Amino acid sequence: MRKEIKFSGFGGQGIVLMGNIAARASAIYDGKNAIFTPSYGPEARGGAASSNVVISDDEIDYPYVTEPDVLVAMSQEAYEKYAPMLKDGGLLIIDEDLVKLKNGEGKVAKVPATKIAESLGKRIVANIVMLGFFTAVTKLISYEAIKKAVLESVPPKFKELNEEALDKGYERGKKVKDGKNGKMA
Amino acid sequence: MIKFYSGNIACAEGAIAAGCRFFAGYPITPSTEIAEHMALRLPQVGGIFIQMEDELASMAAILGASWGGMKAMTATSGPGLSLMQENIGLGAMTETPCVVVDVQRAGPSTGMPTLIGQADVMQARWGSHGDYEIIALSPSSPQECFDLTIKSFNLAEEYRVPVILLMDESVSHMSEKVIIPPKEKIKIVERKKPKVKPSEYLPFKADDYVPPMACAGEGYAVHVTGLTHDEKGYPQATSPEVQEKLVRRLCDKIRKNERKLRDIEEFEMEDAKLAIVSFGTTARSCKAAVKRARKRGYKVGLIRLRTIWPFADEYFEKIANEIKQFVVVEVNYGQIKLEVERCVGKKVHLLPKMGGEIHKPEEIYKKIKEVYNGN
Amino acid sequence: MEIEAETHPLDKYLRTDRIPHIWCPGCGLGTVLNCFLHALEESDIDLKNLAIVSGIGCTGRVAGYLNVDSYHTTHGRAIPFATGLKLANPKLKVVVFSGDGDLFAIGGNHFIHAARRNIDMTVICVNNYNYGMTGGQLGPTTPLEAKTTTSPYGNVEHPFNLCHVAAASGAVYVARWTALHVRRLKESMKEALNKKGFTFIEVIASCPTTYGRRNKMPTGLDTMRYYKEKSVIKHGIDPSEADIEIGGDIIVGKFVDIEKPTFDEILKKLEEKIK
Numbered sequence: 001m002r003k004e005i006k007f008s009g010f011g012g013q014g015i016v017l018m019g020n021i022a023a024r025a026s027a028i029y030d031g032k033n034a035i036f037t038p039s040y041g042p043e044a045r046g047g048a049a050s051s052n053v054v055i056s057d058d059e060i061d062y063p064y065v066t067e068p069d070v071l072v073a074m075s076q077e078a079y080e081k082y083a084p085m086l087k088d089g090g091l092l093i094i095d096e097d098l099v100k101l102k103n104g105e106g107k108v109a110k111v112p113a114t115k116i117a118e119s120l121g122k123r124i125v126a127n128i129v130m131l132g133f134f135t136a137v138t139k140l141i142s143y144e145a146i147k148k149a150v151l152e153s154v155p156p157k158f159k160e161l162n163e164e165a166l167d168k169g170y171e172r173g174k175k176v177k178d179g180k181n182g183k184m185a
Numbered sequence: 186m187i188k189f190y191s192g193n194i195a196c197a198e199g200a201i202a203a204g205c206r207f208f209a210g211y212p213i214t215p216s217t218e219i220a221e222h223m224a225l226r227l228p229q230v231g232g233i234f235i236q237m238e239d240e241l242a243s244m245a246a247i248l249g250a251s252w253g254g255m256k257a258m259t260a261t262s263g264p265g266l267s268l269m270q271e272n273i274g275l276g277a278m279t280e281t282p283c284v285v286v287d288v289q290r291a292g293p294s295t296g297m298p299t300l301i302g303q304a305d306v307m308q309a310r311w312g313s314h315g316d317y318e319i320i321a322l323s324p325s326s327p328q329e330c331f332d333l334t335i336k337s338f339n340l341a342e343e344y345r346v347p348v349i350l351l352m353d354e355s356v357s358h359m360s361e362k363v364i365i366p367p368k369e370k371i372k373i374v375e376r377k378k379p380k381v382k383p384s385e386y387l388p389f390k391a392d393d394y395v396p397p398m399a400c401a402g403e404g405y406a407v408h409v410t411g412l413t414h415d416e417k418g419y420p421q422a423t424s425p426e427v428q429e430k431l432v433r434r435l436c437d438k439i440r441k442n443e444r445k446l447r448d449i450e451e452f453e454m455e456d457a458k459l460a461i462v463s464f465g466t467t468a469r470s471c472k473a474a475v476k477r478a479r480k481r482g483y484k485v486g487l488i489r490l491r492t493i494w495p496f497a498d499e500y501f502e503k504i505a506n507e508i509k510q511f512v513v514v515e516v517n518y519g520q521i522k523l524e525v526e527r528c529v530g531k532k533v534h535l536l537p538k539m540g541g542e543i544h545k546p547e548e549i550y551k552k553i554k555e556v557y558n559g560n
Numbered sequence: 561m562e563i564e565a566e567t568h569p570l571d572k573y574l575r576t577d578r579i580p581h582i583w584c585p586g587c588g589l590g591t592v593l594n595c596f597l598h599a600l601e602e603s604d605i606d607l608k609n610l611a612i613v614s615g616i617g618c619t620g621r622v623a624g625y626l627n628v629d630s631y632h633t634t635h636g637r638a639i640p641f642a643t644g645l646k647l648a649n650p651k652l653k654v655v656v657f658s659g660d661g662d663l664f665a666i667g668g669n670h671f672i673h674a675a676r677r678n679i680d681m682t683v684i685c686v687n688n689y690n691y692g693m694t695g696g697q698l699g700p701t702t703p704l705e706a707k708t709t710t711s712p713y714g715n716v717e718h719p720f721n722l723c724h725v726a727a728a729s730g731a732v733y734v735a736r737w738t739a740l741h742v743r744r745l746k747e748s749m750k751e752a753l754n755k756k757g758f759t760f761i762e763v764i765a766s767c768p769t770t771y772g773r774r775n776k777m778p779t780g781l782d783t784m785r786y787y788k789e790k791s792v793i794k795h796g797i798d799p800s801e802a803d804i805e806i807g808g809d810i811i812v813g814k815f816v817d818i819e820k821p822t823f824d825e826i827l828k829k830l831e832e833k834i835k
Contacts, residue, residue: 020360024189027362036189036360061473062546063359063466207648209640228831233647235823237640238673245637245670246644249613252631253648275634401611401629402649408575408624410632419578420624420632 001057003140004065008050008082009074009095014127018072019051021131021149022141026055029145035063048078055140070138072130073099074113093134095126109137109176116168120161128162129169136173143170186365192330192356195363196286197222199334200258202371205284206232207257209246211239211265214298215354216288219260240265244272247283252409254400256338260286263305264295266312273347274313275411277435280345280389280396282376284337289353289465291516291540301354302540303465304517309349310494316432318439320446321349321494323464327361333491339374340446344438345395351493353516355466355543379405389431390416394438439495447500448491453479457486459557460504462525463514464490467543471514474549483557490521501528510556514549516540570597573607575627582621586772586780588739588765592686593622595742596657599749611652613642615662617693618767619686622657636667639674642681650824653753654680660687661699664720668700675729675758680822682752682759685722688767696770703806707774723799726760727816733759734799734816739766740787741812748814757822764810775806 007018016038023036035054052065067087072094073079079092079099086092089106096110111133117126128150135146147166154162190198197219200208208223210216220236227234233250237243240261247257261269266287276283287309291302309321320340324333330352337348377397379386388407389396399405412420413428421427439446450468453475454460463471468489478485490497505528512534513522519535526533536552538544567576574597583589600607607628614623616635623630629652633641638656646654656663663671663685674681690708691697698708698715701722705714726734733755737745745763752759766772766783777783787810794802795813802811 020189023360027189028187033362037355037358060361061469061476062543063355063469064543066545207644209644228827228834231831233827235643235647237643238669241637242640242643242670242673245633245640246647248633249631249641249644249646250648251644252629253645253652255648257644257648271634272637275637400649401645402609402652404608406607406628406630408630408632410624411634412632419575 002060003055003070004068004087005053005055005070005072005140006050006065006068006082006085007053007072008048008078010047010077011049013049013074014124015049015074016051017153018127018131019053021153022134022146023053023055025141025145025149026053029148030142032057033060035060037064048075048081050078050082070134070140072134074126074130076100091138093130093137095130109133109173111169111172111176113169116172117165120165120168122161125162125165128165132166132169133173133176134169136170137177188363188365189360190327190331190363191218191358191360192324192327192352193218193288193358194222195327195330196260196334196350196352196357197226198365199331200284200338201226201230201232202331202365202368203256203335203338204373205256205258205338206230207247207250207255208232208259209235209237209243209250209257210259210261211237211243213240213262213265215290215357216260216262216265216286218357219286219288240268241272244269244276244285248272248276248279248281251281251283252401254402256282256342258284258286260288262288262290262298263292263302263308266305266308270308270312273319274315274317276347277313277317277319278411279409280398280435281347282341282345282398283347284334284341284350285347286334286350286352288357289351297541299354300541301466301516301543303353303467303515304520304540305351306493306515306517306520309351316436318346318436319349319494320344320346320439320492321351322448322491323351323493324356324491325465325468325489326356327359328363329491330356331363331365335371339372342374342376343395344442345376345398346439349494351465353465359466387416388418389414391434391438394434394441443495443497443499446492446495447497449497449500450487450489450491452487452489454486454488456484457508458484459510459512459553460486460488460508461512461514461549461553462488462490462521464493464521467514467516470544470546471549473546474553477546477550478553483553485553485557493521496524496528498528501525505529505531510534512536512552512556514544514552516543570601573597573600573627574625578625581625583618584769586766586768586783587618588688588763588767588780588783589618589622589686591739591742592684592745592763592765593625595746596684596749598746599753602746603750603753605653605753609651609653611645611654613638613645613654613656615658615667617659617662617691618688619657619659620662636662636665636670638662639667639670639683643674643679646679646681647824654682655753656681656683658685659692660685660689660701660722661691664700664722664725672725672729675726675731675760677823678730678732678758678820680756680758680824682761684749684761684763686763686765687722688765688771690767690771692767692770696767696774701804703804705806708771719804721799721803722762723760723802723815726762727799730758730820731760731816732757732818732820735760735814736762736764736802736812738764738787738791738810738812740784740791751814751817757820
């Protein structure tokens with residue numbers, strides 16, 4: 001089954017890296033087909049940033065995301081810009097402190113990714129917290145795969161921090177998935 | 186080894202794997218990552234990276250490096266390819282092996298620097314003045330960016346001609362699995378060298394269209410000129426006979442080898458009544474559309490051109506009768522369409538796009554239905 | 561009985577089967593080439609590793625007469641071609657031989673950047689004040705008020721002072737001579753050939769056919785007389801003070817001779833570092 005995922009937020013949050021890690025994890029470590037396409041160029045630098053991933057067990061022909069099954073939004077602007085693209089019945093994942101929902105949402109999963117990152121001492125790893133959360137909630141990528149892809153993407157001295165960030169997000173996601181900590185709305 | 190590469194990085198890695206040890210270039214979107222990656226990689230393998238002052242210089246430098254004995258490459262996009270044309274002509278005339286990567290963006294002029302176009306097809310073929318032939322290949326995936334870059338170097342060496350790798354912005358920036366074979370499994374072609382003494386060597390005499398090449402410092406004291414030249418390499422700029430012989434050979438060495446150079450992927454073509462013709466990233470959308478149409482009983486197939494130039498005239502002439510209708514899908518206003526039409530001798534349908542995005546499978550599927558049902 | 565022709569001692573440097581050359585009577589190019597052959601004869605240069613690169617124009621034809629690896633490229637692009645050639649095969653001694661229009665108008669950008677990078681090559685520019693091959697149009701060195709086919713009422717453009725351009729761009733060796741100064745020119749060529757880095761020699765040479773006859777110097781001899789009368793040797797002078805004007809002194813000499821690491825030397829060091 002073809003699944004389309006859009007990661008979005010603002011410049012500097014590591015949105016492009018999120019997409020790259022997710023697609024690489026799926027393609028290399030889960031052995032699926034996966035494509036990553038970044039938003040690109042000067043127009044992509046300011047304002048809402050996004051990166052796109054398609055995952056499939058079959059050959060992927062059309063490479064772009066047009067109707068995401070999952071939209072990850074880490075800023076209000078990104079949420080407002082991309083939420084209308086979300087597929088009917090698709091899942092919206094937000095950083096609950098950065099995105100205020102408007103009415104009429106379908107499935108939503110919330111995580112205080114930036115706050116969790118701050119509690120680890122580095123706000124910069126909010127994207128990795130979010131990746132952990134995304135992995136647990138969607139199960140589109142295996143935990144082992146995302147972990148390998150994260151660890152090979154960061155400099156050695158930040159491995160521990162990123163592993164912790166990933167795990168915190170993942171645990172949080174599992175709880176949400178199991179309905180223990182604020183069900184998926 | 187499995188890597189997760191963008192098309193641009195896969196292209197640069199393909200070049201290194203092919204033995205490219207010289208890169209001269211000038212930054213231009215959307216090809217810049219190729220130069221950046223070569224700047225990172227070449228010093229690690231004893232190669233040379235130089236950022237030149239413009240594309241005119243970049244093209245001249247890779248010709249010089251090729252005569253200096255190295256496999257050389259440059260990478261650019263539309264506006265840069267325009268500037269390179271004069272020395273692509275020198276490369277064709279002096280039979281200098283080299284690879285020019287053109288990551289196509291939407292033009293004309295500055296156009297849409299960050300978005301796809303496929304409108305450099307004719308420029309790749311006819312961009313420099315005079316009669317000459319060139320080889321151009323077009324990849325549809327990062328894997329093919331790797332594979333076809335290696336192939337470009339091999340063909341450049343075998344035929345002694347600049348080879349243009351016609352990538353597009355979409356394939357250059359998408360990342361996908363790329364399988365890198367072990368070194369010993371990669372076929373590498375080297376240019377033919379002279380086996381005779383310098384006194385007996387005629388640098389532009391070819392027995393099979395392609396003369397052996399002596400580089401600078403090898404003791405052959407070769408004269409190389411962009412002027413019309415005889416087999417000795419000496420200018421004969423007022424002899425129509427020498428011009429006739431030279432230009433015929435330069436063109437025929439590619440034309441007469443078209444069948445060998447042909448590289449076409451056929452998909453669902455066995456019983457097809459309608460054929461989609463496409464290349465580059467756009468062909469991926471076409472494949473999705475063909476799959477959808479097949480599910481609904483349309484006898485549709487896809488002809489994907491991996492070799493664009495020389496054009497597969499004979500191939501299209503042969504299938505012209507079996508295939509009722511041709512639809513060319515390309516991100517331009519009908520460049521390959523003209524070629525297909527020329528070969529099949531009947532009207533060919535076109536689904537163009539002016540640039541900035543590739544066709545969505547739905548659009549192509551709709552066109553298939555329209556043409557198939559004769560609406 | 562066959563009579564064996566006596567060969568000239570410098571014939572070994574020439575593609576004698578291409579002589580006679582295409583240059584006009586009274587042209588300075590033959591003299592300059594002659595000086596170059598003598599410079600080769602008197603230096604210790606391995607001909608196997610000597611490569612000559614030219615652009616387009618009358619001087620551009622020099623490459624075709626030398627019996628070494630020689631490349632006659634496109635208009636203005638001799639220097640970037642030579643850059644690739646030299647970097648790909650560092651054993652080569654690369655000499656660019658071309659004209660003022662080729663090197664400083666259409667190829668001006670390449671000249672300044674190769675000098676800036678200090679690419680190890682010798683550039684010999686034969687400056688005849690005009691485009692000779694195409695019939696005598698104004699060029700980047702045509703003196704103010706000089707008459708050419710595209711400045712029939714006199715040139716309204718200020719010319720380049722080539723030595724000033726070369727020095728300002730970073731050349732490690734800069735000299736200027738006229739085609740009259742054959743011995744000094746030859747010595748300069750020897751110096752430049754034996755020096756590492758971007759070395760530059762400007763040779764002012766006559767072009768009676770397309771420039772001289774429109775500017776009161778209808779024969780090569782007239783021009784030589786003019787050089788004799790106007791040339792002033794000033795070694796070490798700041799090249800910015802060596803502008804060329806009609807009727808003014810022609811300041812010649814060696815202006816710059818400095819040491820600076822070359823592109824390939826710096827690159828070698830970098831390669832060692834990242835190994």
